Amino acid sequence: MRGTTETYIEVPFDTSEGRVYPDGLIRVRRGARQWTALVEVKTGKNELEARQLESYLDIARSEGFDALVTISNEIPPVPGQHPTAVDRRKLRKVALHHIPWSFVLFTAIMQKEHRGVADPEQAWILGELIRYLEHSKSGALELDDMGQHWVSVRDAVASGTFRANDGGGAEVASRFDALLRYAGLRLGQQLGIDVTPALSRSEIAQPQERTDNLLRRLAAEGVLTGGLRIPHAVGPLTVTADLRANRVTCQVDIPAPQTGRQLTRVNWVIRQLKNARADLRIETLVARARGEGPTELLEKVREDPKSIAPEPGREIKGFRVALSVAMGSKRGRGRGSFIDSVVETVDEFYGDVIQNIKPWAPSPPKMRPAPELDDDALSSTDLSSQDEAVAGV
Structure with a gap:
């Protein structure tokens, strides 16, 4: 809702348990309509508490307010989901929204650096907010921990007992999906666009389905996997963490040209990877084929494009380009950490591969050239006059 905005801090409310002070209140007015929300903020490693939020939801309902907005360093695995589980009955008349600090910083940078702020004073204030949030002592932290269960789960997966x-x-x-969303926010800041998790409609509507799918694959294959959807990119960026092999892999599927011979299609993708690192893996995706297609490292494919060409007569439908690096194992941040190994690989793979791939498009159809006429010729060049003469005519 757009309109005149009023903001207040630490507004007191009396409850059965005493007086409480939510961190803020926002009211937006437009004509006879208004929207009001309480605000609760946490910084640093402080997490939102269900009991406190439920108390504020009760206040909002009794006061006729519309929503409770929370801000903290917790990043929900699915956009729109709240990181704290509360009694669903308290949400019948009051909405509960959550904004991670990383998203606040992302939005501020997008507005100032990519969209622009016309008013000089507002631009300065926004710049100061960005400078403050980026300071290590602001309390607005980056995702810096995979949680207390990371080490035990990682070791159990590696041993096959998970x-x-x-x-x-x-x-x-949940932390892995939060990490993917965080990596997308970081990438989006650099690109000036919204990079979002690549989730199905059912996974967005039912977050537990997404969690169940992750856990089944983690137990069966030892991997955590997810994707990022980047506007105008050739395809989603898929991230896979193999906890048994200790490898992080980023990959993208590239549709092949729909015309040309096999080697023509292979050379098309090689040319677009001319500056990419030599240890990229390229797999040829073959139409109507079962199993995996021929695959080689880019270094060899450059020397011998035939090395990833399928058997004669088979049609190439696409290429899978992947970068696999050693996975960090530590739960926190810094050298040797899982979080840094994923975020850095996502950034490198996008910059080295995806941003350089231009999707194939067919050439526009050519006009049929008009036949040249001979002024001295008596016969017509029209197609109908090219027919054989009919006897007796």
Whole structure:
């Protein structure tokens, strides 16, 4: 809702348990309409508490307010989901929204650096907010921890003893999706666009389905996997963390040209990767084929394009380009950490591969050239006159 905005801090409310002070209140007015929300803020490693939020939801309902907005360093695995579980009955008349500090910083940078602010004073204020949020002592932290269960789950997966219903697994799955969303926010800041998790409609509507899928694959294959959707990119960027092989892999599927011979299509993708690192893996995706297609490292494909060409007569439908690097194992940030190994690989893969791939498009159709006429010729060049003469005519 757009309109005149009023903001207040630490507005007191009396409850059965005493007087409480939510961190803020926002009211937006437009004509006879108004929208009002309480605001609760946490910084640093402080997490939102269900009991406190439920108390504020009760206040909002009794006062006729519309929503409760929370801000903290917690990043929900699915956009629109709240990181704190509260009694759903308290949400019947009051909406509950959450904004991570990383998203606040992302939005501020997008507005100032990419969209622009016309008013000089507002631009200065926004710049100061960005400078403050980026300071290490602001309390607006980056994602810096995979959670208390990361080490035990990681070790159980590596040894083959992890099961999908084991304690701690759901937290690790949730943290992994939060990490992907964080990596997307960071990438979006650099690109000036919204990079979002690549989720199905059912996974967005039912976040538990996404968690269950992650846990099944983690138990069966030892991997955590997800994707990022980047506007105008050739395809989603898929991230896979293999906890048994200790590898992080980023990959993208590239549709092949629909015309040309096999080697023509292979050379088309090689030319677009001319400046990419030599240890990229390229797999040829073959139409109507079962199993994996021919695959080689880019270094060899450059020397011998035939090395990833399928058998004669088979049609190339696309290429899968992947970068695999050593995975960090530490739960926190810094050298050797899992978080840094994922974020850095996402940034490198996008810059080295995806941003350089231009999707194939067919050439526009050419006009049929008009036949040249001979002024001295008596016969017509019209197509109908090219027919054989009919006897007796």
